[in-house]
Amino acid sequence: MSDHQPLRLHVPEPTGRPGEHTDFSYLHLSSAGEIRRPPVDSAAADTSDLVFALIRVLDDEGRAVGPWDPGLPPERLKAGLRAMMKTRVFDARMQIAQRQKKISFYMQSLGEEAVSVAHALALGPGDMCFPTYRQQGLLMAREVPLVDLICQLLSNERDPLKGRQLPVLYSVRKAGFFSASGNLATQMPQAVGWAMASAIQGDTKIASGWIGDGSTAEADFHTALTFAHVYRAPVIINVVNNQWAISTFQAIAGGEGTTFAARGVGAGIASLRVDGNDFLAVYSASRWAAERARSNLGPTLIEWVTYRAGAHSTSDDPTKYRPADDWAHFPLGDPIERLKRHLTGIGAWSDRQHEDLKKELEAEIGVAQKEAESYGSLADGHVHSAASMFEDVYKEMPAHLRRQRQRLGV
Amino acid sequence: MSDHQPLRLHVPEPTGRPGEHTDFSYLHLSSAGEIRRPPVDSAAADTSDLVFALIRVLDDEGRAVGPWDPGLPPERLKAGLRAMMKTRVFDARMQIAQRQKKISFYMQSLGEEAVSVAHALALGPGDMCFPTYRQQGLLMAREVPLVDLICQLLSNERDPLKGRQLPVLYSVRKAGFFSASGNLATQMPQAVGWAMASAIQGDTKIASGWIGDGSTAEADFHTALTFAHVYRAPVIINVVNNQWAISTFQAIAGGEGTTFAARGVGAGIASLRVDGNDFLAVYSASRWAAERARSNLGPTLIEWVTYRAGAHSTSDDPTKYRPADDWAHFPLGDPIERLKRHLTGIGAWSDRQHEDLKKELEAEIGVAQKEAESYGSLADGHVHSAASMFEDVYKEMPAHLRRQRQRLGV
Amino acid sequence: MGAESGTVPMTMIQALRSAMDVMLDRDPGVVIFGEDVGYFGGVFRCTEGLQKKYGTSRVFDTPISESGIVGAAVGMGAYGLRPVVEIQFADYFYPATDQIVSEVARLRYRSAGEFIAPLTIRMPCGGGIYGGQTHSQSPEAFFTHVCGLRTVMPSNPYDAKGLLIASIECDDPVIFLEPKRLYNGPFDGHHERPVVPWSQHPRGEVPEGHYTVPLESAAVQRAGSELTVLTYGTMVYVSEAAAQESGVDAEIIDLRSLWPLDLDTVVESVKKTGRCVVVHEATRTSGFGAELAALVQEHCFYHLEAPIERVTGWDTPYPHAQEWAYFPGPDRVAAGFRRVLEK
Amino acid sequence: MGAESGTVPMTMIQALRSAMDVMLDRDPGVVIFGEDVGYFGGVFRCTEGLQKKYGTSRVFDTPISESGIVGAAVGMGAYGLRPVVEIQFADYFYPATDQIVSEVARLRYRSAGEFIAPLTIRMPCGGGIYGGQTHSQSPEAFFTHVCGLRTVMPSNPYDAKGLLIASIECDDPVIFLEPKRLYNGPFDGHHERPVVPWSQHPRGEVPEGHYTVPLESAAVQRAGSELTVLTYGTMVYVSEAAAQESGVDAEIIDLRSLWPLDLDTVVESVKKTGRCVVVHEATRTSGFGAELAALVQEHCFYHLEAPIERVTGWDTPYPHAQEWAYFPGPDRVAAGFRRVLEK
Numbered sequence A, B: 001m002s003d004h005q006p007l008r009l010h011v012p013e014p015t016g017r018p019g020e021h022t023d024f025s026y027l028h029l030s031s032a033g034e035i036r037r038p039p040v041d042s043a044a045a046d047t048s049d050l051v052f053a054l055i056r057v058l059d060d061e062g063r064a065v066g067p068w069d070p071g072l073p074p075e076r077l078k079a080g081l082r083a084m085m086k087t088r089v090f091d092a093r094m095q096i097a098q099r100q101k102k103i104s105f106y107m108q109s110l111g112e113e114a115v116s117v118a119h120a121l122a123l124g125p126g127d128m129c130f131p132t133y134r135q136q137g138l139l140m141a142r143e144v145p146l147v148d149l150i151c152q153l154l155s156n157e158r159d160p161l162k163g164r165q166l167p168v169l170y171s172v173r174k175a176g177f178f179s180a181s182g183n184l185a186t187q188m189p190q191a192v193g194w195a196m197a198s199a200i201q202g203d204t205k206i207a208s209g210w211i212g213d214g215s216t217a218e219a220d221f222h223t224a225l226t227f228a229h230v231y232r233a234p235v236i237i238n239v240v241n242n243q244w245a246i247s248t249f250q251a252i253a254g255g256e257g258t259t260f261a262a263r264g265v266g267a268g269i270a271s272l273r274v275d276g277n278d279f280l281a282v283y284s285a286s287r288w289a290a291e292r293a294r295s296n297l298g299p300t301l302i303e304w305v306t307y308r309a310g311a312h313s314t315s316d317d318p319t320k321y322r323p324a325d326d327w328a329h330f331p332l333g334d335p336i337e338r339l340k341r342h343l344t345g346i347g348a349w350s351d352r353q354h355e356d357l358k359k360e361l362e363a364e365i366g367v368a369q370k371e372a373e374s375y376g377s378l379a380d381g382h383v384h385s386a387a388s389m390f391e392d393v394y395k396e397m398p399a400h401l402r403r404q405r406q407r408l409g410v
Numbered sequence C, D: 001m002g003a004e005s006g007t008v009p010m011t012m013i014q015a016l017r018s019a020m021d022v023m024l025d026r027d028p029g030v031v032i033f034g035e036d037v038g039y040f041g042g043v044f045r046c047t048e049g050l051q052k053k054y055g056t057s058r059v060f061d062t063p064i065s066e067s068g069i070v071g072a073a074v075g076m077g078a079y080g081l082r083p084v085v086e087i088q089f090a091d092y093f094y095p096a097t098d099q100i101v102s103e104v105a106r107l108r109y110r111s112a113g114e115f116i117a118p119l120t121i122r123m124p125c126g127g128g129i130y131g132g133q134t135h136s137q138s139p140e141a142f143f144t145h146v147c148g149l150r151t152v153m154p155s156n157p158y159d160a161k162g163l164l165i166a167s168i169e170c171d172d173p174v175i176f177l178e179p180k181r182l183y184n185g186p187f188d189g190h191h192e193r194p195v196v197p198w199s200q201h202p203r204g205e206v207p208e209g210h211y212t213v214p215l216e217s218a219a220v221q222r223a224g225s226e227l228t229v230l231t232y233g234t235m236v237y238v239s240e241a242a243a244q245e246s247g248v249d250a251e252i253i254d255l256r257s258l259w260p261l262d263l264d265t266v267v268e269s270v271k272k273t274g275r276c277v278v279v280h281e282a283t284r285t286s287g288f289g290a291e292l293a294a295l296v297q298e299h300c301f302y303h304l305e306a307p308i309e310r311v312t313g314w315d316t317p318y319p320h321a322q323e324w325a326y327f328p329g330p331d332r333v334a335a336g337f338r339r340v341l342e343k
C-alpha cells in the first residue's frame, strides 16, 4: 500500500468569496420547457433523470413554455404576484422595524418568495404545512391577518404565541401552518407523521414539509425520507436550496457533484429539481406532487433551486463570506421580476399597475404595523404577563409550577 | 379535492410469512459476469446503473466470469474459505455454548460469512474497520487469537474487555477492529471521522464501516454519507442487506422499490450493489472501493445482498415471522458452498479436503474453547473484579468513584 | 377509575397489552408503532396479537429510527391522533432526544396550545437481565429535567395497566418506563433465587376492562415508622426485601409518577419518620434521587434526623459481568437503612 | 500551569480563541470544526482567523449535523487526533445525544481503554440575550448525569482560556459550556444597565501563551461568612450583585468544573457558613442544583442551619418576551439569601 500518495482532506469551497465573482456554472441549469413532465403515477425510479435536470417554465423573455406550463388564468397569477410582493414588502418593513429596535430579531425570505407563495396556491384548504422560519410566503398566500403576524414579531400583549417564541417562529393552525421550531429539521418527520395520520384516518388532506439545503444534513431529513417512502405517506418534501446555510455554501451540506433531489430518488421517492424563482414552475411541480400524494401514490421530494438574497437573519452579515452583489449575478434572477415580465408579456399587467400594487401593499402593511404597534412591544414592555409564562407547559398547571409562579409573586 | 379517494396507509409486507414460500423475485438479480466494472476513478454519478444491478462473479456452475473476477491465486481463495469455515464453525460452537448457559448471549453470522471475510482480505494492514455485532468474519480473517474472543464471550477473568460488554461486542484494536457498540449505526460517522483523520494526517490508511439494512434507517447512516461525501473521506460504507432486521423485512427499512446502494449515489457517493454470498465478487468490489479510497477518490458505498440465515440472536426465534426454511430458497445460496464449488471446479479443492479442514477447525476451536473455559465464565463467577468496574470511566479515577468503590467495599 | 369488569391474573406484559387493547378499542385515534411491534408483537411481546386484531393501519412496524418514531408521532398528535409508541429499550431513546426535548415537550407551550403532542412513549428500562450497558439503563432523570413531560414508572401489573391507560388518555406527553426485570414477576434483587411469577402477587390481579391509576399519585407500598424509602420500579421490591431482611420498619413509597410528583405523600411520610433513603437503579450523580433529596431537605428540613441517603447504581456504565455488584440489591439498601438509622 | 508570557486584556471570545490558537500551534493532532467555524469564524467569532492561520485541514466548516460533528470527532479521537468541536448553541446538542452518551462517554470503558475519545465539545449556553427557548438553554445537568464525561463552565476570560487548554489536553471527553451572556463582559443580571466590558475586569487580563486552570478545582469568587453560594457561569456575577445589594456576606463559589466536582471546597465552605444557596439558570427540577443540594445535605448535614435553597430558572421553556421574569436575577437571588438566613 506504500505506493499510494498521502491522503488529503477535501473541504469544499464556494466558487466565489468576497471580492470575487461567483462562477454559477456549478448549478447545472436546463432551459425553459426542455424537461419532460412524467405522468403523476410514475414510479419513483422513473424520475431519476429529473433530479439532475431543472424544471423551468418561464424563458428569458418571460414566456411560459413546455409541458410544465400550468396554464393558470391571469387572475391566479396576479394573486400570486400580489402575495409575493406582499411578502417582500412585509419583509423589508420588518427588517427596518428590527433595525429600529422595535422587534428583537427578524429573518427575511428575499429572493425566494415564489417557492412558498406558488406552493401555497397549489395546495388545498386543510392541507398542513410544516415550515421553517423562511416560509412567510405561505402565510401571505393564505391571507393570514397581518396584525397577528406583526404582534408575534413585536412579542406584544396580542402576540398569539404569548411572547414565547422568537419572532418569525409563527404558528397558525387555521392557515395550515404548523408551529415553526428553532431546532432545524425536526418538522420533517412530523410532516410525514401528519400525512400518515391523514392516511390512517382515510382523510384526503396532505402535508407539506419544508427544509433548507443546509438542514438536509440533519438526521431528521433522512428520517423523514425513510418514513415517507416506507409508508407512501401523502407528503411533499420541499428542499429549499437557496445556496447558503448561514455562512456555509451548499456544497458543505453535500450538494457538490450531486443534487438534493437525488437524495430523494435514492430513498425511493419521486423527486424533481425545479427553478424555484419561476412562479409557474413552482406552481406546476407542486400540483404534480400534490396530485400524487392525494392519489395514494406517495411522497414527492422537490428541490427548489433559489438564492437567499438577504442576510441569514438580522444577526448576520453575508458580505463576510460571499460577494456582496452575488444575487445580481444569480442566473435564475428575481421571482417577482420574472412573473411580472410574464404577466406584462401576456398583456395582463403593467409597470404602472405594479407600482400601484406596491404602494397599496405598503399602505396595507403600514396600517397593520401601526395597529400592531399600538398593542405595544417587547421593547416597551407591553408583553404577555409573567404569570402566563407558567401556562401551557402542561394542559393543567401542576403543583410545582403553581409554587414557582407564587414564588415569582405573579 | 373532494373527488379524491380516501387516503390509506401502505405498510410493506415480506413476500413470505411462516407457512408460505417467500417470493424472492423482489431481489432483482443480474447474472454472473453481466455487470460492467467501471474505472476506479469514475464519478459517483457514473455508478447510477450499478446500484440497481447486482455484481456477481461466480455463476451457477461455480465458474468465475466477467470483469469483476479478481483473478486471485487459489491459495488466497483457500485462505478465504478457511476463514469463512472457521467463522461458521466458531458460530455454531458458541451457539451451543450459549444454549449450555456457558455464555450469556450470542449472535451468529451464518450465511453472510463471505461479506466480512473477503472484505477483510481486500484491506491492508492498519486499515480500521468499524463493525456491527455481525462481523466476526473480520476477526477470523485477521487471525485474532480465538482464546481472546472466547474469553470475551465467557465474560471471564481473561476477557480483554473486563466483562464490561455483552458477548460479541468485541474490540480488537491491533486487528483493526473498532469497539462494537450496542447502539446501532453510531459507528458509521465514526468510521468517516477516522478516515478524515487519516486524510488530515496525510496517512495512507483507510476506514471501513459496517451497518445492517435495518440500521440504515438510523440517523447516523445519513450523517455518515453526508460527511463521507462532503470531505471525500477515504472510507468504505458497507451495508449488509441480509433482508431482515430482527423481525422486520428490509422493506420496512426502506428497501421497497429502491436499493440501499441507491441511497449512496443520491448522496453523491460511488455505489455498488453486490452479491454478498459470492466470495470473489465481495473481494473484487472491496478492492475497487479500497483503491478509490486510497487514491483520494473518496468514499464508496457497497450494498452486500445476503441473507441472515440464523436467528437474529440467541434471544430470537425467526420461525415466528418468516418461513422456517427460507434460507434454503434464497437465490444467492450459501457463500461457503459456492466458493467450495469454485475451488473444486478449478481443481484446487476436494470434498475430502473440505471435510478435513472442517475437522481441523473444529479441533482448533475446541482447544481454544477449552482453554478459554479454564479461565472461568460469568456463569461460574470467575469474572473481573467488582473493583475493576470503576476503572476506565475516566483516565484516572475521580474522587467520587473512589468513594463509591469504597462503599462497595472492594 | 373503577374497573368495568372482573379481574384476571396478568403479568406486567399482559397488563400493558391489555391497556393498549382497551384503548385501541375505545379510541379510534390510538395508534401503536415501533420497532418489531407489529407482526411480531414486540421483542418483549407487549403488543402481541394487536396488529392482527386492529389491522396494520393501527398497529405497525417501523424502520429502526427512534427519532422517526417519535417525530412521526408528533405529527400524528398534531393531526389529532393519540400515538402510543415503543422504544425497544430505554437505552435507545437517545437518537430521539431532540424530538422529545425540543418538540414533544414544548409543542403545546411554543404554539400557545394550538398544537399538542399527546404521546405515550413506552420504553423498557433497568437491568438485572445481563443485558450489559445497552440493555439496562434507567434514564428517567433526563426526562424529569425536561419541563412539559410526564414521567411514569409502574411497579406491578395493576398499576401498569391503570397508569398506561391514564397516560394514553392524558393530553400531556408521557414517558412510560417499564422496568423489564418486573415483566414476569416481582424481583427482590435475589437473583440466585427462583423467579416469583405475578400470579402469586396481589397486584398481579388485574381488571379486564378500562380503569385508570391517576398520574401524580404515589402509593405507600409498605407502611412503616423508622424511615421513609422513596423509590419506584424494580427497587420497590428490593427495598421491601431489605426492610424484611434487616428488620427495619421502613415506610416504602412507590412514587409511580416521577414527575410531576405526588410531593404531599412524600413529605408527609418523611415528616413522620424523620429519615429518608432514596433508592434507584440509575447512576447516582444528577439522578432523580438528587431531585428527591433536594426536595425532601427543602420541605422536611426540621424533621430530618439524619442526612438523606441515596442508594443507587454506581456512576459507571452498567457492566455485563459485574451486574450484581452494580445492581443496588437488598444488602446495599439495608446498609443504607442502617446508615441513616445510626446517625 | 504558569503562563509562558505576558498578559493582555481579552474578552471571553478572544480568550477562547487564544486557547485554540495555542493548542493548534502546539499539538498537530488538534483539529477544530463545527457549523460556520471555518471561513467565517463561528457565529460568535470564537474561531475567527484560525482557518486562515492553520489551513482547512485543521479548522473547517461542517454540515449542519451535530451527530455528525460529534460522531466524526469520535472516529478522529480513535485515530489519535484531539478534536475540539463546536455545537453552535447548547440548545442544539440534542441531535448528538446518542453519540455523546453512548459513544463519547463510554468508549474508554467499553473498550477497556483500547480506544478513547479525548474530545472537547464547546457550546455556548444560557440566556439573557433574547434568544428565546432555542438559544438560551443551560443543559449542563444532562451531561453531569452521564458518567465518563467532564462538564466545565468558565465564568471569565482567564478561566475560559486556562480551562479550555486543560480540557483539550485532557484525555477524557469534556463538555465545555460557554455562558454566552459573558462573552463580552461580566453580567450581573441588571439588563437595563450598560454592558461592562472585560477590559475593566481583573479576570479579563489573560496570558498570551500556554497555561492551564486545573479541572476539578472550584474558585472562591468572594469570601463570606453568612452563607455559601454554589454557582457557575453567568450566575457568579448575579450572585455577587445580590450579595452586594442585599448586604449579605455571602461566600460565592464558582464551581468551574461541574463534574467531577471539587467537593472539598464546597463542603469546607458550607461547614463554615452553615447555610447554602445554589444558583443556576437552568430549569430547576433535576437540574444540577439538585445534585449539589443532595451532596451538601449529605456531607454537611450537621452543620446546616437552614434548608438548602435553590434559585434557578423556572420549570418552563425559556420564554422570549418574559426573559427577565425567567432569568434568576439579583433580586431573586437576594430573596433566596434572605430565606435561608431567616430560617
Ligand SMILES: Cc1ncc(C[n+]2csc(CCOP(=O)(O)OP(=O)(O)O)c2C)c(N)n1
Binding pocket: A134, A182, A183, A184, A211, A212, A213, A214, A215, A216, A240, A242, A244, A245, A246, A308, A312, D035, D064, D088, D092, D095
Ligand atoms: C439543530 C440546529 N442546529 C443548528 C442551528 C443553527 N442554525 C439556524 S439556521 C441555520 C442554517 C440553516 O440553513 P438552511 O437549512 O440552508 O436554511 P436557510 O437559512 O438557508 O433558509 C443554522 C446552522 C439550529 N437552529 N438548529
Ligand SMILES: Cc1ncc(C[n+]2csc(CCOP(=O)(O)OP(=O)(O)O)c2C)c(N)n1
Binding pocket: B132, B134, B182, B183, B184, B211, B212, B213, B214, B215, B216, B240, B242, B244, B245, B246, B308, B312, C035, C064, C088, C092, C095
Ligand atoms: C439505537 C438502537 N435501536 C434499536 C436497537 C435494537 N436492535 C438491535 S439489532 C436490531 C436490528 C438491526 O437490524 P440490521 O441493521 O438489519 O442488522 P442485522 O441484525 O440484520 O445484522 C435492533 C432493532 C439498537 N441496538 N439500537
Ligand SMILES: [Mg+2]
Binding pocket: A212, A213, A214, A240, A241, A242, A243, A244, A245, A246, A308
Ligand atoms: Mg439554505
Ligand SMILES: [Mg+2]
Binding pocket: B212, B213, B214, B240, B241, B242, B243, B244, B245, B246, B308
Ligand atoms: Mg439486517
